[in-house]
Amino acid sequence: MNVPKQFKFILGGLSLLAVVTITYKAYLLSKNESSFYPDEVYKVTYRYFFKTDTSATTIKAYLPKNNSRQQISRQKSTLPGNIKFSTIADGSNIKGRWFTEAQNTYESLSYSFFFKGKSQIYGLTETFRPIPDAMDQYLESTRNIQTAALPISRLANNLKKQADTDKKTIQALFDYVHGIPSAPIITLTDALSALERNEASCNGKSRLLVALARNLGYPARIKGGIILTESNKRTSHAWAELFINGNWVPFDALNGHFAYLPANYLELYEGDEFLISHSQGIQFDYSYEITKEESLSILDEEAGETQRVTAFSLWGLVKSKTISKKNLFLLLMLPLGGLLVALLRNIVGIRTFGVFLPVLIAFSLLETGFTTGMALFLFLVLFVGLITRPFDNIGLLHTPKLVISLTLMVLVMAIGNFLGFTFDIPWLSSLTLFPTIILTISAERFSKLIVEDGMHKATGTLFQTLMAVSVCYLLFSVEGLDNILILFPELLLLIITACMILGRYVGLRWTELLRFEPLLNPKYI
Amino acid sequence: MLSRIFKVPNPGGVIGLNRRNIEFIYPHNQRRHYILADDKVKTKMILHQNDIACAKTYAVIERISQIKAKWESLQNQSALVLKxxxxxxGGGIKILKKSACGQWQSSGKTISEARIFQHITSIISGLFSMASNDVCLIEECIVPHPFFAEIYDEGVPDFRIITLKAEPLMAMLRMPTSKSDGKANLHQKGVGIGVDMDAGTLTQVYDGKRYSNHHPDNENGVFGKQIPYWPGMLELAQKTARAFPLDYLGIDLVIDKVKGPQIMEVNVRPGLGIQLVNKCGLRSTVK
Known part of the structure; x- marks a missing residue:
């Protein structure tokens, strides 16, 4: 029974085609040498509404700049003809300036841009290098950052006493400020009142942290920006930055980010400033409209080559919101996981409950986490497998018996879920993430296997299924695999070819090497 | 490294499941004919049509309504098997024998007619077949030849002969043990005894782990022991293989005390443990 020639020909052609297009696209991608791989992408729109005054009206707001962890692109300003827009430098910040001489008119304008951000962790040494000159402005006392005030000074020195290195000192200051109860205070809170009231929002906390740091001689400043989440919001955010070993290192004492900035932090300006300023006495309103954009980190969407690469990929489906990136990834992973299970079964020779069960369980593990998920899976199969055994002994027909198992499985899941939510146990409430039907069939097969082949072989199969699940999970957690599968769906053709080759593999399975060892090892014969 | 994993020296021509499926089963057995081996009623029809020695079929019960009438027609038999x-x-098989006072007994205990009907109903309902319905086969009870008792005196032993295009490749004798609950299957703790195909004699005993020269439950050596009717058994296996449109088969036979070799059943997916029992790869037996 040989594979027909035409078949080989078609397969060879398909795989060649796949390899050629993959190589071509990889070549195009490698040409645009973007080395910025963002974790998250957002579109941000500032919207301003106001009524002009009887004299000239000005609105100013900080605009974002590129740096090592954020890239800004496709800036677009939309405004009526009577308003003039310009950008002006303000120290190291950039401001947008909208100016009009129209009088007593209602105006609305917007400014939008795309933000690509990476999260960044800063490593701190125990002892910091000496601070350079010209840092005086970051050490001084201001109206709202009362560095030299006695309570600040006393607290700072108290906290310092318990710490023997620079890093521990900063950690102590940070922990103190982080520990202050947070409150949504809209009015301005200076460092001293944040300390005295023992309650503050982001700006109070960041001022207090800056004041404490400056008091101990660490250069510090306020940083302003917006935390980006899919929403329409009016709140901006402030955090502190300390100058450590030549870098400005972020500390967000409100959200507990120590020397770390998440990917969705839009940095806008430095200094103890307000994001927006406008002419006195006008009616003014604003909002920030933020939408999250699906992104592929290896894709630089502005590059011309990208267009040609994505035209022959599934990225369009995600862009047009036909399917979410996650669902598409899961869909594409199914064949790859299947191939892995086929390899494990036909080459390694392990036994599993069902062919695709390990793949689906591995998917569930992505949601629940590996250890919890494994334990839950084991529990569900064992528990339902064992509690349905009495029904076997009654001598029930197969199908009604299967329905009993399914019902018990659903009950266990529902009860687990209920208990999980009631007592706030997250791992219990994740029970329903598992593929119920397939799990039931596994439990059923497990209990049947106990009867047919004994506990020993049944637990062996269960254990080997767990092994296959772990291998699938390892495969799914490979970083960047989603990018590759979405950009190079031709890989699926290669999976077919691989299976054609695997499907004709007649060699001994690895487990058979053990089984037939007496016949393979000459010393026995 | 990779080539070492994939190119294991295999001078004996041992085949694994991959090769069995691709080179033996798929090209030689068509899936639509599997049913002829999987359904014992169909198997026996073919055997009877070709005058191949096998247990006589007394009755086939397809519906619950037939049970009473068919059962009554069997009352002049002294022993029978429900399958x-x-x-x-091997699930669901029940051997029934009439006691001296004319009562039906199962495993030495008297069994009521109601219990027998219940068992037949269970069979028809598919309880032992992983299906929603099945058919109950009632046939002659074979009395094993004393040859088997000389090796081990309990349970149901049988011979397995592998045939390829009606050519016997390899054979073994499967014997129950005190641990195997009357069953002779290798993976149910039975033992396999190798067969010298040319001489018709037994070789070594294999219990799944070790080789020895005697059944695990006694000390009687088996090596070189002559199998009665051996040429007749080979002939019967060949005849059976020709009668089926399946070219790769595992044929199970027993030897009746009086009637000699009888076919028990045929398998389309015979296991590979027979290679271990005979210390020989199946590929080396294919000419």
Whole structure:
């Protein structure tokens, strides 16, 4: 029974085609040498509404700049003809300036841009290098950052006493400020009142942290920006930055980010400033409209080559919101996981409950986490497998018996879920993430296997299924695999070819090497 | 490294499941004919049509309504076997014998007619067949030849002969043990005894781990022991293989005390453990 020639020909052609297009696209991608791989992408729109005054009206707001962890692109300003827009430098910040001489008119304008951000962790040494000159402005006392005030000074020195290195000192200051109860205070809170009231929002906390740091001689400043989440919001955010070993290192004492900035932090300006300023006495309103954009980190969407690469990929489906990136990834992973299970079964020779069960369980593990998920899976199969055994002994027909198992499985899941939510146990409430039907069939097969082949072989199969699940999970957690599968769906053709080759593999399975060892090892014969 | 994993020296021509499926089963057995081997009623029809020695079929019960009438027609028999036609792993098989005072007994205990009817109903309902319905086969009870008792005196032993295009490749004798609950299957703790195909004699005993020269439950050596009717058994296996449109088969036979070799059943997916029992790869037996 040989594979027909035409078949080989078609397969060879398909795989060649796949390899050629993959190589071509990889070549195009490698040409645009973007080395910025963002974790998250957002579109941000500032919207301003106001009524002009009887004299000239000005609105100013900080605009974002590129740096090592954020890239800004496709800036677009939309405004009526009577308003003039310009950008002006303000120290190291950039401001947008909208100016009009129209009088007593209602105006609305917007400014939008795309933000690509990476999260960044800063490593701190125990002892910091000496601070350079010209840092005086970051050490001084201001109206709202009362560095030299006695309570600040006393607290700072108290906290310092318990710490023997620079890093521990900063950690102590940070922990103190982080520990202050947070409150949504809209009015301005200076460092001293944040300390005295023992309650503050982001700006109070960041001022207090800056004041404490400056008091101990660490250069510090306020940083302003917006935390980006899919929403329409009016709140901006402030955090502190300390100058450590030549870098400005972020500390967000409100959200507990120590020397770390998440990917969705839009940095806008430095200094103890307000994001927006406008002419006195006008009616003014604003909002920030933020939408999250699906992104592929290896894709630089502005590059011309990208267009040609994505035209022959599934990225369009995600862009047009036909399917979410996650669902598409899961869909594409199914064949790859299947191939892995086929390899494990036909080459390694392990036994599993069902062919695709390990793949689906591995998917569930992505949601629940590996250890919890494994334990839950084991529990569900064992528990339902064992509690349905009495029904076997009654001598029930197969199908009604299967329905009993399914019902018990659903009950266990529902009860687990209920208990999980009631007592706030997250791992219990994740029970329903598992593929119920397939799990039931596994439990059923497990209990049947106990009867047919004994506990020993049944637990062996269960254990080997767990092994296959772990291998699938390892495969799914490979970083960047989603990018590759979405950009190079031709890989699926290669999976077919691989299976054609695997499907004709007649060699001994690895487990058979053990089984037939007496016949393979000459010393026995 | 990779080539070492994939190119294991295999001078004996041992085949694994991959090769069995691709080179033996798929090209030689068509899936639509599997049913002829999987359904014992169909198997026996073919055997009877070709005058191949096998247990006589007394009755086939397809519906619950037939049970009473068919059972009554069997009352002049002194022993019989109830079997599910599509049972697996030997489940549901019941041997019934009439006692001296004319009562039906199972495993030495008297069994009421109601219990027998219940068992037949269970078979027809598919309880032993992983299906929603099945057929109950009632046939002659074979009395094993004393040859088997000389090796081990309990349970149901049988011979397995592998045939390829009606050519016997390899054979073994499967024997129950005190641990195997009357069953002779290798993976149910039975033992396999190798067969010298040319001489018709037994070789070594294999219990799944070790080789020895005697059954695990006694000390009687088996090596070189002559199998009665051996040429006749080979002939019977060949005749059976020709009668089926399946070219790769595992044929199970027993030897009746009076009637000699009888076919028990045929398998389309015979296991590979027979290679271990005979210390020989199946590929080296294919000419």
């Amino acid at each position: 599910p036609a599509r049972g697996c792993g």
